[in-house]
Amino acid sequence: MSLAAATPPPADAVLVSHAHEDHIAGLGGYDVPVHIHTADLDALRSREAMVAGYGLPRDAAAEADQALLDHFHVRGRPDATGFDDGAVFDLGGRTVTAVHLPGHTAGHSGFLIEPDGFLFIADIDLTSFGPYYGDVGSSLADFEASMRRCREIDARWYGTFHQKGVIEGTAEFRRRIDAYAGVVEKREAELLAFLREPRSVEEIVEHRLVYRSHIEGPQVRPVERRTAAQHLDRLTSEGRVAEVEEGRFRAT
Numbered sequence: 241m242s243l244a245a246a247t248p249p250p251a252d253a254v255l256v257s258h259a260h261e262d263h264i265a266g267l268g269g270y271d272v273p274v275h276i277h278t279a280d281l282d283a284l285r286s287r288e289a290m291v292a293g294y295g296l297p298r299d300a301a302a303e304a305d306q307a308l309l310d311h312f313h314v315r316g317r318p319d320a321t322g323f324d325d326g327a328v329f330d331l332g333g334r335t336v337t338a339v340h341l342p343g344h345t346a347g348h349s350g351f352l353i354e355p356d357g358f359l360f361i362a363d364i365d366l367t368s369f370g371p372y373y374g375d376v377g378s379s380l381a382d383f384e385a386s387m388r389r390c391r392e393i394d395a396r397w398y399g400t401f402h403q404k405g406v407i408e409g410t411a412e413f414r415r416r417i418d419a420y421a422g423v424v425e426k427r428e429a430e431l432l433a434f435l436r437e438p439r440s441v442e443e444i445v446e447h448r449l450v451y452r453s454h455i456e457g458p459q460v461r462p463v464e465r466r467t468a469a470q471h472l473d474r475l476t477s478e479g480r481v482a483e484v485e486e487g488r489f490r491a492t
Contacts, residue, residue, distance in 0.1 A: 248266055251270060252273075253272050253274070253275065253329070254270055254272060254274045254275070255338075256275065256276040256320075257276075257348060257349055257350065257360070257362035257401070258276070258277070258280050258345045258347055258362060259276060259281075259290055261308050261312040262401075263362070263401070264284065264314060265314070267314075267317060268313045273319075274317050274320040275320065275321055276349075277322060277338065277347030278324060279345070279347030280348070281320060281321075283345075284316070284317050285316055285317055285320055286316045286318070287305060287309070287315065288305070290308065290314065290316075291304050292376070293345070293375050293376050293377055294376070295375060295376040295462050295466065296458055296459060297458060303458070324338070324340070325340035325349075326338065334354060335353070335354050336352070336353050338351060339390075341362070341389065341390065342379060342382040342383075342385075342386060343371070343382035343386045344362075344363045344372055344373065345375060345377055348362060348363060350362055352393065356396070356397075357396030358396065358398075359397070359399065360400075361390055361399065361400055362400070362401050363402070364383075364386060364417070364420070365403070365404060366400050366416045366419075366420045368423075369423075370427070370450075371384075371423060373466075373470065374450065374459075374462070374467050376466070380424070380467075380470040380474065381470075381474075387420070390417060391414055395410065404416075427450070427471065431444065431449060431472075431475070432475070432480065434447055435489055435491040438484050438485065438488040439490070440488050441465065441472070444472075445461055445468060448460075449467055450463055451463070472489060475491075
C-alpha cells in the first residue's frame with residue numbers, strides 16, 4: 241500500500257500473491273514483468289474482472305470499481321503472466337518457489353524463499369477475524385486444504401499479510417495456524433446452534449457468521465450468504481443438517 245503514493249524501490253519483476261486490491265496498489269510504479277497464479281490472472285489483467293469476483297450488487301460494484309481506481313490505483317495489468325504451483329524463480333543465490341494456496345481466491349499463492357527458509361503465506365493471515373472465503377471464486381474446502389499444506393511446510397520464518405507480520409519457528413507457526421483454523425470450527429458450531437430451529441439462508445445471513453453486527457458495507461450480505469452456503473452444503477452432505485422444508489434448514 242505504501243508504494244502506491246511513493247517511488248517504488250528497484251525491481252526486476254513482481255510476484256503477486258493474489259488479485260485483491262490491497263496486494264497490487266503499488267504495481268503502477270513498476271514497468272517490469274508481473275507474475276501471478278494462472279487462476280487469478282484475469283482479475284489482475286482487468287479491474288472489471290476483479291470487481292466481478294467480489295460478487296457485489298450492481299450499484300455497489302460500480303462504487304467498488306471507482307474505489308479501486310481512486311484509492312488503490314488499480315488499472316489492470318494486461319501484460320501480467322501466469323505461473324502454476326511449483327514454479328521456481330531463480331534469483332541467483334536463492335530461489336522463490338510458488339506454493340498454490342487456494343481458498344481465499346482461486347489463485348491465492350504463497351512463496352517459499354530458499355535457502356533462507358522464509359514462507360510468505362499472504363492472506364492466510366492468522367488474524368482473529370479468521371479465514372475469508374466469501375468471494376465468488378473462494379472455497380472453504382480449498383482454504384482448509386491450504387492451511388493443512390502450510391502446516392506441513394517446514395520453514396524457519398512464516399510471513400503473513402495484514403497485522404501479524406513474521407512468525408519465527410515451525411512450532412509457533414503451527415500453534416497459530418491451528419488457532420486460525422479453529423475460527424472455521426467456531427463458525428460451524430455457531431451455525432449448528434442457530435439451526436436448532438429451522439432457519440432460512442436469509443436468517444443465517446442476518447445472524448452473521450463472519451462479520452460482527454456493527455459492521456456495515458455492501459460486501460457484508462454477499463459474503464455472509466456465500467459463507468453460509470458453503471457451510472450448509474458441507475453440513476448437509478455430512479448429514480448434520482437437513483432441509484426440512486423448501487429453503488429452510490435444521491440441525492439433525
